[in-house]
Amino acid sequence: MFRNARLAYGYTAPAFLVLGLVVLYPFIYNVIISFSNMNLTHFRDWRLIGLHHYISVLTERTFWWILIKTVLWTALNVFFHVSIGLFLALLLHRDIRGRTVFRTLLILPWAVPQYITALTWRGLFNAEYGAVNLILENTFGFTLPWLSTEWGAFSACLVTNIWLGFPFMMIVALGGLQSIPQELYEAAEIDGSTRLDRFRHITLPLLKPVMVPAVTLGVIWTFNNFNVVWLVSNGGEPSDTTHILVSWVYKTGFTYFRLGYAAAFSMIIFIILLLFSWNFIVRTRATENVY
Amino acid sequence: MKPGRRVNNIFVYAVLVLFTVFAVYPITRVIAISLRPGDRLLTKSLALIPEDATLSTYARLFSEQPFLTWMANSLLVSIAVMIVGVGLASTAGYAFSRYKFRGRDAAMIAMITTQMFPVTMLLLPLFIMLIKLHLYDNYLGLIVAYSATALPFTTWQMKGYYDTIPFSLEEAAGLDGCSPFSTFWRIILPLAAPALVITALFSFMAAWSEYLVAAVLIQDKNLFTLPLGLKTFASNLEVAWGLYSAGAVVVSIPVVLLFLFLSRWLISGLTLGSVKG
Numbered sequence: 001m002f003r004n005a006r007l008a009y010g011y012t013a014p015a016f017l018v019l020g021l022v023v024l025y026p027f028i029y030n031v032i033i034s035f036s037n038m039n040l041t042h043f044r045d046w047r048l049i050g051l052h053h054y055i056s057v058l059t060e061r062t063f064w065w066i067l068i069k070t071v072l073w074t075a076l077n078v079f080f081h082v083s084i085g086l087f088l089a090l091l092l093h094r095d096i097r098g099r100t101v102f103r104t105l106l107i108l109p110w111a112v113p114q115y116i117t118a119l120t121w122r123g124l125f126n127a128e129y130g131a132v133n134l135i136l137e138n139t140f141g142f143t144l145p146w147l148s149t150e151w152g153a154f155s156a157c158l159v160t161n162i163w164l165g166f167p168f169m170m171i172v173a174l175g176g177l178q179s180i181p182q183e184l185y186e187a188a189e190i191d192g193s194t195r196l197d198r199f200r201h202i203t204l205p206l207l208k209p210v211m212v213p214a215v216t217l218g219v220i221w222t223f224n225n226f227n228v229v230w231l232v233s234n235g236g237e238p239s240d241t242t243h244i245l246v247s248w249v250y251k252t253g254f255t256y257f258r259l260g261y262a263a264a265f266s267m268i269i270f271i272i273l274l275l276f277s278w279n280f281i282v283r284t285r286a287t288e289n290v291y
Numbered sequence: 292m293k294p295g296r297r298v299n300n301i302f303v304y305a306v307l308v309l310f311t312v313f314a315v316y317p318i319t320r321v322i323a324i325s326l327r328p329g330d331r332l333l334t335k336s337l338a339l340i341p342e343d344a345t346l347s348t349y350a351r352l353f354s355e356q357p358f359l360t361w362m363a364n365s366l367l368v369s370i371a372v373m374i375v376g377v378g379l380a381s382t383a384g385y386a387f388s389r390y391k392f393r394g395r396d397a398a399m400i401a402m403i404t405t406q407m408f409p410v411t412m413l414l415l416p417l418f419i420m421l422i423k424l425h426l427y428d429n430y431l432g433l434i435v436a437y438s439a440t441a442l443p444f445t446t447w448q449m450k451g452y453y454d455t456i457p458f459s460l461e462e463a464a465g466l467d468g469c470s471p472f473s474t475f476w477r478i479i480l481p482l483a484a485p486a487l488v489i490t491a492l493f494s495f496m497a498a499w500s501e502y503l504v505a506a507v508l509i510q511d512k513n514l515f516t517l518p519l520g521l522k523t524f525a526s527n528l529e530v531a532w533g534l535y536s537a538g539a540v541v542v543s544i545p546v547v548l549l550f551l552f553l554s555r556w557l558i559s560g561l562t563l564g565s566v567k568g
Binding site for chain 2: 001002003004005007008009011012014015016018019021022023025026027029030033038043044084087088091092094096102103104105106107108109110111112113114115116117119120121122123124131134135138163167171217220221224226227231234245246249250253254259262263265266267269270273274277
């Protein structure tokens with residue numbers, strides 16, 4: 001490892017300059033606005049008003065209801081991503097014919113640009129001409145009001161996001177499985193262990209180091225997944241009932257121009273995620289070098 | 292083969308086929324709709340290829356709509372982001388892998404923390420600044436913003452890959468009188484080619500597929516990137532469903548092919564770059 005720190009600063013400076021411009025500067029600006037009364041009528045003559053917006057966010061029923069929905073949204077998504085991804089990875093890890101073909105086809109949802117996925121699924125959920133209802137009608141003889149009810153739209157967003165998210169977990173799990181030495185299984189088999197034993201005591205513990213960071217990232221990405229919720233529900237339809245925290249903030253900020261309120265709301269989302277992942281960040285020896 | 296094993300295999304294939312249908316079906320659906328003749332968009336047919344399939348929607352997309360302009364705009368922005376992204380991630384990742392310096396750990400953790408920012412926290416200040424400074428419709432802002440989006444992920448990825456290249460290479464080059472920078476430039480960078488390719492892909496895709504930042508920054512219809520253009524079709528699905536579908540197919544094919552082609556490296560790249568727990 002080199003000791004010459006000056007060169008290291010040279011190598012990292014451009015990256016941090018860009019991050020400073022796009023992330024740090026807006027972040028500081030956002031903190032300031034969150035303590036101000038900025039909105040459409042006080043756009044240029046804003047002043048600091050302290051914790052007002054934080055208090056009004058935290059005392060509103062809307063916030064808590066959307067928070068519950070967001071947690072539910074995140075938990076369901078990540079649960080399905082991990083269980084489907086892990087399950088498929090276990091199947092693909094076997095020595096079966098045609099697994100390259102299956103693997104390639106199963107990655108497809110990850111490869112399609114996210115906004116196209118969302119807009120396409122909105123078409124598929126169309127009540128009259130969408131494929132989902134046509135298939136339901138033809139096989140079971142009933143249809144569902146997907147995009148016109150609160151929980152119908154929630155389910156539509158959920159299905160869309162499960163579709164686009166499971167391949168990532170599958171690939172990460174597959175990489176993890178490939179790094180487990182085969183001898184471990186052979187030794188365990190000689191010792192008379194059952195398949196379930198081997199899964200619980202070899203596969204799962206050795207997959208953990210690969211899966212924990214992936215799941216943490218998955219939670220963060222899903223919690224903040226604006227694209228899917230916004231584009232599938234066309235901005236929160238029906239009448240602003242289909243929101244997670246981040247899409248609701250966008251609506252208050254960019255449609256209703258409650259700028260100070262939206263800035264405080266964004267800060268609260270950030271703090272929730274930071275608290276959630278703090279444990280992971282501190283415990284992981286993430287920055288450790290291999291040497 | 293034991294009978295138990297055969298039943299097992301049938302089960303494995305059944306599950307794989309089921310999920311493959313789930314993964315592929317929506318894609319076949321878009322293709323089917325894009326091939327329908329213009330007057331039959333709203334049918335209840337579920338045929339994989341419509342019986343009177345035609346490419347006329349594609350012809351309309353290129354001749355009657357500004358689709359080629361959007362594509363040129365998106366290519367310009369995405370290629371610029373790709374070049375900037377590779378430059379930034381390859382150097383920063385190298386420093387994290389090879390140098391011990393003050394603030395290194397804090398900087399790496401700061402990079403992960405950026406992933407927790409809700410997009411509105413960055414968009415709102417950006418939006419306010421734009422209104423105050425009248426800085427609409429400028430690609431420079433878009434390129435800088437996109438370069439930062441994929442940067443934390445790609446930097447970590449590059450660092451993980453450099454970690455697998457033995458440090459003895461640099462020591463040997465140093466003994467032979469090679470300066471630290473030219474060691475990096477001539478020896479290490481070429482060896483890291485697979486990781487550079489993944490970084491290039493992710494940077495390109497970050498720009499090619501981004502909708503929200505563009506929606507805030509770009510108002511002029513002549514400067515629209517592909518996501519903005521396709522959204523104009525999609526907001527009126529009843530009328531422009533065919534155009535949207537054809538556009539979606541054209542936009543997706545290159546990135547999907549690239550992604551599949553690179554997916555072999557992706558598996559090893561992601562695991563190497565993953566955080567060690």
